[in-house]
Amino acid sequence: MKDRPIGVFDSGVGGLTCAKELLNLVPDENMIYLGDTARMPYGVNTKETLARYTNDDVNFLQRKGVKLVVAACGTVSSNVPAAQIQNLSVPFIDVITPTVAAAAKATKNKRIGIIATPATVKSGNFATRLKMIDKDIQTVSNGCPQLVTLVQEGYIDEDNFITNSVCREYLAPIKAFGVDTLILGCTHFPIISKIIQNIMGDDVTLIDSGYETALEVKNTLARLNLDRDKPRDRVEYYVTSQPEEFDKVANIFLGDNSGAKAILTDIKD
């Protein structure tokens, strides 16, 4: 069991924000990454559709023999509880739990912003979970679907005019609320965290859901005694369409030497 890879999935490149940290934080672990690019964006779908997609994604990873599955996707994490995944036979980690814990710890003025997909914001999950930690925390949320597409298509340079304009528009109500902490509740967003930080200002702490989740994976592997004790020899990336587009963003984001080369796959049985 210890030797098996970790499975990570998202609708596209967003889960790389978690995968990148995992490559550093658990340097011996093998990894199978799945981006369901044929059906992205996930964040505009109903809970029923998201449950169906999640089942397909998890089953694909389980067929690949993973020892743990990471839903590196805020939309899935906030809309599909593990109980709705059939035949789940390995530990399942979502992005909500570690992200809200980090945000609640970071805030001083108890005003936290959440930017995510429309489906995540509609679920109210981040806001509810923050209130459960501290009832005095006040939140403001905004669904930012255009950012997913911009990131997925590689509009990620710090000075990209379009992405900066769209971010300014989406972040205006969050800034107006006077938050001191901002949750990047969609895993696509840490890829453009410099743009977001520039707009929000240095006084606002950004909480990267990908990073927090990778830390949770590291701790879970240690707690369950599942960590691999041999050097890494395998990292595979799978997508359900447009592998070249995925590679373009992956190689910028992971670093030019990552050699990420996505394999086109069908995830159905």
Ligand code: DGL
């Ligand atoms: N990166 C995902 C998330 O964290 C999915 C974005 C999308 O496909 O809409 O929500």
